[in-house]
Amino acid sequence: MHEQIRREIEKISESAHKLRTLAQDNPAILKNAEIIATFAGILKFITPITHKEEN
Amino acid sequence: MQYWNPYLETLPRESLTQIELSYFRQMLSYAKDHSRLYQDKLRGINPDDIKTLNDIGKIPLTDKEELRLYQAMDPFPYGGTLGTDIASVTCFRQTSGTTGIPVYVPETYESWQWRTEVWCHILYMAGFRPRHRVFLPFGYNVYVAFWEAHFASEKLGCELVPGGALDTKGRIHKILEIRANGMMNTPTYGLHLAQEAKNLGIDPASLGIERMLCAGEPMPQATRKRLEELFQCHVFDHIGGTEPCAWAGMCEAKDGLHLIEPFFLVEILDPENLREEVAEGEMGIVVVTPLGRRSFPLIRFNTKDLVIKGKDCCSCGRSSLKIKEVLGRTDDLRKIRGVLFSPMTVEEALRQEFPEVVEYEIVVKRIGIMDEIILKAELSPKLGNDEALQTKARLMERLKVKTNLSFHVQLEPPESLPRYMLKAKRFKDLREG
Numbered sequence: 231m232h233e234q235i236r237r238e239i240e241k242i243s244e245s246a247h248k249l250r251t252l253a254q255d256n257p258a259i260l261k262n263a264e265i266i267a268t269f270a271g272i273l274k275f276i277t278p279i280t281h282k283e284e285n
Numbered sequence: 286m287q288y289w290n291p292y293l294e295t296l297p298r299e300s301l302t303q304i305e306l307s308y309f310r311q312m313l314s315y316a317k318d319h320s321r322l323y324q325d326k327l328r329g330i331n332p333d334d335i336k337t338l339n340d341i342g343k344i345p346l347t348d349k350e351e352l353r354l355y356q357a358m359d360p361f362p363y364g365g366t367l368g369t370d371i372a373s374v375t376c377f378r379q380t381s382g383t384t385g386i387p388v389y390v391p392e393t394y395e396s397w398q399w400r401t402e403v404w405c406h407i408l409y410m411a412g413f414r415p416r417h418r419v420f421l422p423f424g425y426n427v428y429v430a431f432w433e434a435h436f437a438s439e440k441l442g443c444e445l446v447p448g449g450a451l452d453t454k455g456r457i458h459k460i461l462e463i464r465a466n467g468m469m470n471t472p473t474y475g476l477h478l479a480q481e482a483k484n485l486g487i488d489p490a491s492l493g494i495e496r497m498l499c500a501g502e503p504m505p506q507a508t509r510k511r512l513e514e515l516f517q518c519h520v521f522d523h524i525g526g527t528e529p530c531a532w533a534g535m536c537e538a539k540d541g542l543h544l545i546e547p548f549f550l551v552e553i554l555d556p557e558n559l560r561e562e563v564a565e566g567e568m569g570i571v572v573v574t575p576l577g578r579r580s581f582p583l584i585r586f587n588t589k590d591l592v593i594k595g596k597d598c599c600s601c602g603r604s605s606l607k608i609k610e611v612l613g614r615t616d617d618l619r620k621i622r623g624v625l626f627s628p629m630t631v632e633e634a635l636r637q638e639f640p641e642v643v644e645y646e647i648v649v650k651r652i653g654i655m656d657e658i659i660l661k662a663e664l665s666p667k668l669g670n671d672e673a674l675q676t677k678a679r680l681m682e683r684l685k686v687k688t689n690l691s692f693h694v695q696l697e698p699p700e701s702l703p704r705y706m707l708k709a710k711r712f713k714d715l716r717e718g
Contacts, residue, residue, distance in 0.1 A: 232292065268395045272402055275577045276290055278307070278547065280300040 236277055243270040287602070289409035293547065294603045301604065302338060304547045308576035310335050313344070316582035321365030322347075322355040323582055341552070342560060346572060346585045349380075352388045352528065362389045368582040369393055378429045380527045381708055384616055390429070390527055396580035397436070399548075400530045404437030406545050407534035410603075411498050411521035413467060415442030420465035420494075422456045422474065423706065424449030429527045430501055434469045443467065453481045460492050468494050471501035472508050473709040479515040480643060490517035498523065500531075501708055503611050503629055507637035509539075524611055529573040529586050533608050541595040541607040550574040551606070552585070553594045556615070559587070565594050570615060571608075589615040591627075619714055621649055621656045624689050628712040631660065634687045641665045641676055644702040651716045659693045660684065666699045 246267035253259035288294040296304070313332040316323035326345055335341060355365035363371070369391070376392040392400070413419065419438050423431045425447075438445045446465055448456045457478065460468070470478070475497060479489040497512060497520045504522045512520045524542060525531025532549045533542035544551045553569035555561045563569035571590040575583055591614060595607030613629040620626070628647055635642045644663040649656060660680060664673050677694045684692045703710075 265394070268398055271395065272398055272577075275308075275399070276293060276402070278304045280296065281303045282300065 232277060232283070236274075236279070239270055239273045239277065242266065243274070246270055289406050294406075294605065296604055298597055298604055298606075301546050305550045305576065306335065306338065308547060309341065309550050309574060312574065312576055312582065313584060315579055316368065316584055319368045319579070320582045321358065321367075322351065323584060325365075326351075327584070338562075341550070341585070344585055346559060346587045347583060348587045349384065349388060349528070353386050356389055363391045363581075366581060367391055369580045374580065377427065378432075378527055379427050381428060383708065383710075388528060391580050393580040396578045399577050400433055401436040401440055403530055403532075403545050403548050404433040405441055406548075407523050407531055408434070408437050408441055408443075408498065410534050410536045410543065410601075411523075412496050412519060412537055413438065413441060413443055413498070415444075417467035417496065418444045418446060418463065418465045419467035419469065420446045420448050420456070420460050420463075422448045422451075422453075422468065422470055422478065431469060433531065434498070434500070438469075453478055454485065457482050457485060457487060457492070460494070461487075464493055466493055466495045467497070469498045469500065471706065471709070472499045472504040472512060473502060473705050475499065475512045475516070475520075476508075477704055479512075489515045492516065494518045497521070503613050503632075505629060505633035505636065506610075507633045511636045511640065522611075524590065524592075524608070526588055526590075528581070529575050529583055529588065530578065532571075532573050532575075536599060536601040536603060538600045540599070541609045542611070543599065543603055543605045543607055546605040548576055550576060553592060553608075556591070563594050565596060566609070568593055568612065591615055591618070617712060619649065621658055621690055626658075626688060626690060630688050631684065632711075634683055638683060639676065639680065641668055641672075642680075643699075644704065645711060646702055647712045649712075649714045649716055656716065657693060658690055659695055661695045661697050661702060663697045663699060663702050 246263050249263035250260060253263060310332040317327045352366050356363055358364035360371045373393045374391040375394045376397060378390040378392060379387040421431055421435060425432055435445060446463060448459055451459060482489045494516045495518050497516060497518055499520060499522050509520045509522060521535040523531050523534040532551060533544050535542050552572040553563050554572055555563055556570050559570060568591060571588045571592055572585050573588055574585055591612040593609040595609035597606045599607060613627050617628055618625060631647055635645060641664050642662050643665055646661040648659045664676060673696055677696055680694045681692055
């Protein structure tokens with residue numbers, strides 16, 4: 231289950247990054263995309279991969 | 286759901302340690318690249334050399350004085366402690382300055398959300414849920430106190446009532462009016478609010494508070510239980526600071542404090558040499574590394590909190606290591622007439638055995654070559670003269686037993702001693718300076 235969750239988090243992170251690139255001239259979209267990226271970062275922090283999973 | 290994050294909170298210890306080491310290495314690299322303080326402190330240290338918990342001892346400790354020194358540099362006001370571009374700082378916080386010049390702490394949106402997530406763990410562990418209407422009896426300020434509680438309550442889905450602009454009577458009436466059932470406050474203010482309610486003819490238990498989270502001061506078990514008796518509610522503790530954030534909280538078992546892992550790498554070190562990790566049941570000084578906060582990198586920060594190390598298991602099922610007891614701060618420990626004294630011993634004795642002591646202050650003076658320790662005590666106005674004198678005699682006797690020091694006890698008139706909203710300053714050592 232965690233692998234699936236991590237994949238979704240990665241997708242959110244990538245989407246937020248793309249949005250930021252696309253919205254350089256729109257402060258509202260840019261800021262909201264940054265906020266999404268912040269929470270994607272927190273989601274990554276709270277779903278770390280353990281040694282067992284790596285092996 | 287019992288846990289805020291079931292995945293993290295029940296991970297085997299071995300996995301937690303491995304994750305914390307990995308996060309520690311990442312934070313070390315980040316700090317070396319982004320903070321002037323750590324560019325200097327970590328010169329010659331390679332993060333990849335940190336392979337086990339034992340290797341962490343190779344990294345120097347950080348203390349508050351270094352933060353003060355580096356914050357004097359550019360850019361104003363954070364200087365070399367800043368771990369990010371100053372334009373991305375969204376909030377200013379500062380320490381209280383109790384021990385010297387305040388330390389200014391920068392938060393970015395990202396670092397603040399990380400702190401908020403930590404606090405969600407603390408609140409959820411203490412049983413706060415969306416059904417709670419949480420009253421915050423504080424006006425927020427430049428200090429971090431209760432800002433995190435505010436943001437984390439919202440994130441958790443609690444209904445937050447900011448009661449800062451009201452006075453204590455106003456707050457009591459507002460709690461009753463809106464039927465608040467949660468509260469967060471310093472232990473001192475909880476006791477004060479209960480006394481004020483009684484003065485208004487209101488039983489504090491009738492306020493309807495179900496859960497209370499205390500912050501800002503060390504809270505011995507006796508004080509926690511006194512608050513539970515007064516409000517007939519569950520009272521929880523936690524510990525932290527402005528620089529590292531809150532790093533441990535209490536679960537429903539109310540048996541010590543859980544470290545918030547893997548958000549922090551917490552070491553409990555021998556007070557004599559600040560090198561070796563102490564064993565379970567031993568006293569140590571807490572050294573903390575926040576592992577995901579980049580605006581203000583802190584590596585092995587000496588909190589000066591003195592604790593008893595606890596177990597790594599709990600009836601709640603969480604796998605995080607526990608603090609058995611918080612003893613106070615090394616800053617507050619004093620040698621008086623050759624005896625090591627902690628003001629927490631007095632706090633505990635008074636809250637446990639002397640409910641008639643409404644407020645108090647401890648003063649240490651030097652008269653000639655002799656140290657004198659005085660307890661100024663304000664007693665309940667309901668006490669008659671004879672009862673007050675009996676209490677005074679009993680205080681002298683019990684404090685002698687508890688501290689091995691002979692106290693002069695001075696009875697003070699009602700409402701004459703200062704009341705505190707945040708950090709109480711009930712201990713005054715006038716021998717210094």
